[in-house]
Amino acid sequence: MTKLSRALSLSASALALALAAGTASAETIRWARVADALTLDPHSQNEGPTLTLLRHIYSTLVSRNADGTLEPSLATSWEIHPDDPSIWVLTLREGVTFQDGSAFTAEDVVFSYERVLHESSGFRAIHADVEGAEAIDDYTVHVKMSGPSPLYPNNLTNFFIVDKDWAEANDVVAPQNFAAGEENFAVRNTNGTGPYKLVSRDPEVRTVMEAFDGFWGDAPAATEVIYQPIPEAATRIAALLSGEVDFVQDVPVQDIARLEQTDGVKVVTGPENRNLFFSYDMTSEKLRSSNVDDNPFSHPEIREAMALTLDRDAIQKVVMRGQSQPSAAPLPPFVNGWTEEMNAYDAPDVARATELVKSVYPDGFSVQLDCPNDRYLNDEAICQAVVGMMGRIGIDVSLNAQSRSLHFPLIEKWETDFYLLGWGVPTFDSAYIFNFLVHTREDSYGAYNGGKYSNAEVDAKIEEIATMTDLEARDAVIGEIWDQVMEDRVFLNVHNQLLAYAVKDGLNIEVHPENQPTMWTVTFD
Amino acid sequence: MIAFIIRRLIQSIIVMVAVAAVSFALFRFVGDPINSMVGQEASIDDRQALRDSLGLNDPIITQFGRFIGNALQGEFGISYRLQMPVTELIMQRLPATLELALVSGTLAFITGLGLGVYTALRRRGVLSNVIMTGSLIGVSLPTFLIGVLLIWVFAVELRWLPSNGRGEVVSIGSWWSTGFLTTSGRLALILPAITLGLYQMTLIMRLVRAELLEVLRSDFIKFARARGLSARAVNFGHALKNTLVPVITITGLQLGSIIAFAIITETVFNWPGVGALFISSVRFVDVPVMSAYLMMIALIFVIINLIVDLLYYAVDPRLRVDRAAHSH
Numbered sequence: 001m002t003k004l005s006r007a008l009s010l011s012a013s014a015l016a017l018a019l020a021a022g023t024a025s026a027e028t029i030r031w032a033r034v035a036d037a038l039t040l041d042p043h044s045q046n047e048g049p050t051l052t053l054l055r056h057i058y059s060t061l062v063s064r065n066a067d068g069t070l071e072p073s074l075a076t077s078w079e080i081h082p083d084d085p086s087i088w089v090l091t092l093r094e095g096v097t098f099q100d101g102s103a104f105t106a107e108d109v110v111f112s113y114e115r116v117l118h119e120s121s122g123f124r125a126i127h128a129d130v131e132g133a134e135a136i137d138d139y140t141v142h143v144k145m146s147g148p149s150p151l152y153p154n155n156l157t158n159f160f161i162v163d164k165d166w167a168e169a170n171d172v173v174a175p176q177n178f179a180a181g182e183e184n185f186a187v188r189n190t191n192g193t194g195p196y197k198l199v200s201r202d203p204e205v206r207t208v209m210e211a212f213d214g215f216w217g218d219a220p221a222a223t224e225v226i227y228q229p230i231p232e233a234a235t236r237i238a239a240l241l242s243g244e245v246d247f248v249q250d251v252p253v254q255d256i257a258r259l260e261q262t263d264g265v266k267v268v269t270g271p272e273n274r275n276l277f278f279s280y281d282m283t284s285e286k287l288r289s290s291n292v293d294d295n296p297f298s299h300p301e302i303r304e305a306m307a308l309t310l311d312r313d314a315i316q317k318v319v320m321r322g323q324s325q326p327s328a329a330p331l332p333p334f335v336n337g338w339t340e341e342m343n344a345y346d347a348p349d350v351a352r353a354t355e356l357v358k359s360v361y362p363d364g365f366s367v368q369l370d371c372p373n374d375r376y377l378n379d380e381a382i383c384q385a386v387v388g389m390m391g392r393i394g395i396d397v398s399l400n401a402q403s404r405s406l407h408f409p410l411i412e413k414w415e416t417d418f419y420l421l422g423w424g425v426p427t428f429d430s431a432y433i434f435n436f437l438v439h440t441r442e443d444s445y446g447a448y449n450g451g452k453y454s455n456a457e458v459d460a461k462i463e464e465i466a467t468m469t470d471l472e473a474r475d476a477v478i479g480e481i482w483d484q485v486m487e488d489r490v491f492l493n494v495h496n497q498l499l500a501y502a503v504k505d506g507l508n509i510e511v512h513p514e515n516q517p518t519m520w521t522v523t524f525d
Numbered sequence: 526m527i528a529f530i531i532r533r534l535i536q537s538i539i540v541m542v543a544v545a546a547v548s549f550a551l552f553r554f555v556g557d558p559i560n561s562m563v564g565q566e567a568s569i570d571d572r573q574a575l576r577d578s579l580g581l582n583d584p585i586i587t588q589f590g591r592f593i594g595n596a597l598q599g600e601f602g603i604s605y606r607l608q609m610p611v612t613e614l615i616m617q618r619l620p621a622t623l624e625l626a627l628v629s630g631t632l633a634f635i636t637g638l639g640l641g642v643y644t645a646l647r648r649r650g651v652l653s654n655v656i657m658t659g660s661l662i663g664v665s666l667p668t669f670l671i672g673v674l675l676i677w678v679f680a681v682e683l684r685w686l687p688s689n690g691r692g693e694v695v696s697i698g699s700w701w702s703t704g705f706l707t708t709s710g711r712l713a714l715i716l717p718a719i720t721l722g723l724y725q726m727t728l729i730m731r732l733v734r735a736e737l738l739e740v741l742r743s744d745f746i747k748f749a750r751a752r753g754l755s756a757r758a759v760n761f762g763h764a765l766k767n768t769l770v771p772v773i774t775i776t777g778l779q780l781g782s783i784i785a786f787a788i789i790t791e792t793v794f795n796w797p798g799v800g801a802l803f804i805s806s807v808r809f810v811d812v813p814v815m816s817a818y819l820m821m822i823a824l825i826f827v828i829i830n831l832i833v834d835l836l837y838y839a840v841d842p843r844l845r846v847d848r849a850a851h852s853h
Contacts, residue, residue: 035805039608046564125566176608187608203607203614204805205690205797230689230795231805234673238688239795242680374808405556405810412560412569436565444568 028224029507029519032236033249036204036229041186042160043115044175046122051158052516053227056209057099058160058192059216061090061109062153066510068273068334068428070153074104074161074193074216078153085148085469092139096216098163099190099197106135111164111173113143120177126155128444129466147467150474154427166191195220195520204229211520220520240265240502247509249517251500253323253377259502269323269500270511274424276376277330277493278306278369278386279437280417283452287417289368289398296365296395297418297451303489305356309393310386311348312494319381324495329486330423330433332496334513337430337478342486353393364394370419371399372407377497383420386494411450419450422497426514430478434462438485453490526838533834537827544823545596548816549589557581558605558810579605592816601817606809611817615799616700621691622791622798624704626783628714629722634776637726641733645741646760656730663727668786672720672793679716687713689795721790725779732775736768774833781829785822 037053038045061075074093081087096104113133116123129152131144145152167173172186190198195217196209207227211220228245230236233252239245241262251259251267259267280297281287287295296302312326325333329342357364371383380401387397397418410416425432439445439462440454461481468474485491499511506525509517559572559581576582580591595601601611640660644653663671680688692709694702704710740746741764749759788800795801799818806814 038606041608044608045562046566047561122562122564122567125564125568125571176603183603183609202797203609204802228690228795231801232792232795235676235689235793235795238673238676238681242684242688244680244688403556403808405558405561405808408560409557412572441569444570447567447569448565 027222027524028226029222029247029522030226030228030245031247031249031519032228032230032239032245034229034231034233034236036227037207039176039187040190040198040201041172041175041184042162042192043112043118043121043123044184044187046126046158048515049229053207054160054192055194055516056196056225056519057190057194057198058162059096059194060157060159061161062156064157064428064514064516066270066512068513070157074109075156078156080148080150080469081142086145088143088145088149088152090141090143092141093216094139096193097214098166098193099212099214100163100166101214102163102165104161104163104193105138106141108161108164109133109141110135111167112159112161115162115167115173115175116159118174120175122175123159125444126158148469149467150469150471151427151429151431154429158426161193162186163191196225215520217520220522221524222519222522225519237502240504243504246504246507247517248502249515251502253321253500255502256323256500257321264505265502266505267500267502268509268511269498271325271332271334271513272424272497272499272515273332273334273426273428273513274376274422274497275327275330275332275493276379276382276420276422276495276497277491278418278420279451279491280419281414281451282488282490283454287367288415289417290365291396292361292365296361296367299360300489301356301360302395303492305353305393306390306395306492307489308346308349308353308356309389310492310494311389312345315382315385315494319378319385320495320498323377323498323500325498326495328493330491330493331425331430332513335425335428335430335433336475337433337482339479339482342482348389350392357394361394364396366396366398367418368416369397369399370407370410370416371401372404372420373401375404375407376420376422379420379422382494411448414450414452416450421448421450423448424514430482431462431465434458434465434481438462438481438490451490453488455484455488458484529838530835533831537831540827541820541823542593545593545816545820546589548819549585549592552810552812552815553585555807555812555815556810558812561809562605596816596820602813604806604811604814606806606811606814611813614802614814615817615821617702618797618799618802620701620703621796622784622787622800625714625717625721625787625790625796625798626780629718629720630725630776630780630783632718633722633725633729633779637729638733638772640726641730642737642760642765644730645734645737648738660727660730663723668720668724668789669793671723672716672790675716675720676793686716688716691797717790717794717796720793721783721787725776725783728779729772729776733768733772736771737764740764740767777833778829781826784825 033049035049037050038047039050040054042054042058059074061073062078063071063073065071074096075090076093077091079089081089092106092109098104110133113130115121116127117130129145129149131146134142134144136142170185172184176184176187188201193216195212195215197212199208199210201207209225211223230239236248237255240248256267259265281295282297284295286293290296316322316324316326327343328345329338331338369383369387371380373380383399383401387399390397411419411421423433423437435445436448438449438453438458440459441449458481461477465474465477499515501509501511501517503509508523559576563572563575580588599612604611604614607614640656644656647653676688679686690713691704692713693707694704694710695706696702704714746759746764749763787798788804790796791798791800792804802814803818
C-alpha cells in the first residue's frame with residue numbers, strides 16, 4: 001500500500017467515524033404530553049409529569065425497570081444491616097459527579113434525606129418510617145427506620161439526590177413553601193447526576209435538555225430532548241401527524257385505532273400501574289343520597305348483585321375500545337399479592353342480580369354515584385355505563401360527574417355514598433393499598449378509605465405486615481387480608497388501565513407501567 | 526371635566542371590586558386545590574395543615590379582605606401550580622396574548638372593512654352572495670372547530686404552517702417577548718390569528734355593509750350623486766367616512782373581547798398566552814392565578830370603557846351641554 005492510499009484510507013475511516021459520531025450526536029427527540037412538570041424542585045411535588053421530567057435531570061438511589069423490577073442506580077446495592085433489622089445499608093456508586101462538576105458522596109444522600117423529610121416536602125409520607133440517615137464513609141449510608149421495613153427500597157424510586165453544597169450555596173435547603181410567598185431557586189434551576197442537564201425552560205411552553213457528558217451510565221442515544229406540554233388532545237395528535245413532535249405520551253383512547261393505521265406513526269401499549277374501581281359506604285346506618293331508610297350497601301346481597309350486573313367486558317369493548325384489562329382484582333397483575341383467582345370474574349347474570357336486589361328491596365332503591373370527569377381514561381363514560389347496568393337490576397343511580405378538584409374531597413371528607421376511584425401502587429406491594437384504602441381511617445392510615453370500611457382483625461394484620469421481615473410469611477398474611485377484602489366486596493373493580501404511547505417510526509420507546517418513560521433508554525433504528 | 530373623570534374613576538374602582546367579589550365567590554365552587562398540591566400519600570392531617578397555612582379554612586370574607594389588601598399592593602402571591610410569583614407568570618404570558626389579539630384585531634378590521642364595502646357596493650353580485658353566505662360560517666361555527674379544521678388542513682395535510690406553539694421568540698427588554706421578528710414566529714401567528722379574528726371579521730363586515738347601505742340611501746348621497754361627483758368620490762369620500770364612526774367604536778370595544786376570549790384559541794393552538802394559563806389554572810384550582818387573571822381582564826375592560834367614555838366626552842359636545850344643563 002502506498003503512503004498516499006494509506007493516508008487516504010485512514011482519512012476515509014476517520015471521516016466515517018466522524019460521520020457516525022455526527023449522526024449519533026445529533027439525535028433529538030421532541031416529546032409532547034398533556035401537562036408540564038409543576039416544578040423542577042426534586043422534593044416538592046409528588047406528581048406524575050413532575051417526576052417524569054425530573055428523572056432525566058436527577059438520579060435516584062434505586063430505579064424501576066419497565067418490567068417493574070428494581071435496578072441499582074446511585075446505590076449499587078442495598079441490604080438490611082446484619083445486626084439491626086431496622087437499618088438499611090446503602091452502598092453508593094463511586095465516581096459519580098453532579099452536573100456542576102462536584103463529586104457525589106454519602107453526605108449528599110444524607111442531606112437529600114433531610115430535605116425530603118422537611119415539612120414542606122411533598123414526599124414526606126413516603127419516607128415516614130425513616131428516622132434518619134447517617135454517612136458511615138464516603139460511599140456507605142445507614143438509613144435508620146422506626147422498625148423493620150423489608151420493602152423500603154421500593155420507596156426509593158422517586159427519591160432524587162441533590163448536591164448538598166449547591167443547595168446550601170443557593171439557599172434551597174428546604175423545598176418550596178407556598179405559604180411563605182417566595183419562589184425557591186430550585187423551582188427553575190437544577191444540578192443533578194442524571195443523564196441530561198437543563199438547557200432552557202419556559203414553563204408550560206418548552207423545556208430543552210441535552211445529554212450530560214459526565215453521566216455515570218451509558219451515554220444516551222437521544223442527545224437532545226425537547227419537552228413540550230400540549231394540553232389539548234386534538235392539537236397534540238395533530239402535532240405528531242404533522243411531524244412537529246416525535247413522541248406523544250398521552251394518546252386519547254379514541255385516536256389509537258386511527259393512529260395505528262397512519263403511515264409513519266406507531267402506537268405502543270402496555271398495562272399501567274392503575275386500577276379503576278367503585279367503592280361504597282357499607283358502614284353508615286343510612287346513606288345521604290338513598291330513598292331507603294337503611295344502608296343498602298350494608299347488605300351482602302346488594303354488593304353481590306352489583307358485582308353480578310357489572311359487565312366488565314362490555315365496558316372494555318364499548319367504552320374503552322379494547323384499551324383496558326378487565327379484572328375483579330383491585331390491583332395490577334405485577335403488584336405483589338395479586339392472584340389469578342382474585343382476577344377472575346363471572347359473566348354478568350342480570351336475572352340473579354335482580355332477584356338479590358328484590359329479596360332486600362322489592363321496589364329497588366336509589367343512590368348517587370360520584371365520579372370524576374377529568375382524571376382517568378373515559379372516567380365519566382365508565383360511570384354512565386354503570387348507571388345503565390345498575391338500572392337493569394332495580395338500582396336507580398343518579399350520576400354526579402365533576403372535576404377531580406371537586407370529586408376527591410368527597411372521598412376525603414366522607415361525603416359520598418358510592419364513588420369511582422383509580423389507584424396506582426408505586427411500591428408494587430399490596431401493603432400500599434391496605435394502608436390507604438382498607439385500614440380504618442386513623443393517623444396516617446385510611447386517607448382514601450372513602451367507604452368507612454373498618455375491620456379490627458384486618459387492621460391488625462395490616463399493621464403486622466409493615467414490619468415482617470420473613471417475606472414468605474408476610475405474603476401469606478397479605479393473602480389472608482385479600483381473602484377478607486374480596487369476601488366483603490370492599491371494591492367493585494372494573495379494569496386495569498392501559499397506557500398508549502404514539503411515536504414516529506424509527507424510534508423505540510418502551511411503555512413504563514408507572515407512565516415514567518425514560519428518554520435515555522430510547523433507541524433509534 | 527375633572528369631576529367627570531373622578532366620577533368615572535370611582536365607578537371603575539367599584540366595578541373592579543365587584544368583579545373581585547364575584548370571582549372570589551365562584552372559586553368556592555371550583556374545588557379544592559390541596560389534592561393537586563400534595564401527593565396521594567399525604568395524610569389527612571398534612572392536608573389540613575397545608576389548608577390552614579394557605580388560609581383556605583378562613584371564612585370567605587377574611588380571605589377576600591386579605592386578597593384585596595394584597596392586590597392593592599400589587600401582590601398576588603405564588604402560583605399553587607407552577608410555584609412562581611403570579612405577577613411574573615402573567616407578565617411572561619401577556620405578550621403572547623397581546624400580539625395575537627393585535628394581529629387578529631387588525632386582520633379582522635381590514636378584511637371586514639374591505640369585504641363589507643365590497644358587498645355593500647356590489648349588493649347583487651355573485652361574489653357578494655358567496656361572501657355573505659360564507660360569513661355565516663364565521664358567525665355560527667364554534668372557534669374550537671374552526672381552529673381544529675385549520676390545523677387539520679394547513680398543518681397536518683399540507684404541512685405549510687405549524688399546528689401549535691409560538692415558534693421562536695425574541696426577548697425585548699426585560700419582560701417582553703415577541704414572535705414578530707422570526708420567520709417561525711410569524712408563521713405560527715397565522716392560524717391562531719385567523720381563528721380568533723374570524724368572528725370579529727364577519728361582525729365588522731356585516732356592520733360595515735349595513736351602515737354603508739343605510740348611508741347610501743340617505744339624502745346627502747343622492748345630492749352628491751346629483752352634483753355629478755364620481756362614484757368613487759361618493760362611495761369612499763362621503764359614504765364610507767360617515768359609516769366609520771360606529772365601526773371604529775365597535776372595533777375598539779371588541780379588542781377587549783378578543784383579549785378575554787382568546788382562551789379557546791389559545792387552548793386549541795397551545796398558544797402560551799394568559800388564556801391558556803387561565804384554563805390550566807382552573808383545572809388545578811390555582812386560585813392566585815385565577816383571581817389575578819380575572820382582575821387583569823376586568824382592568825382591561827374598565828380601561829377601554831374609560832377611554833371610550835372620555836373620547837365621547839371630548840368628541841360629542843352634547844354630553845358637555847347635558848352636564849352643564851344639569852349643574853344649573
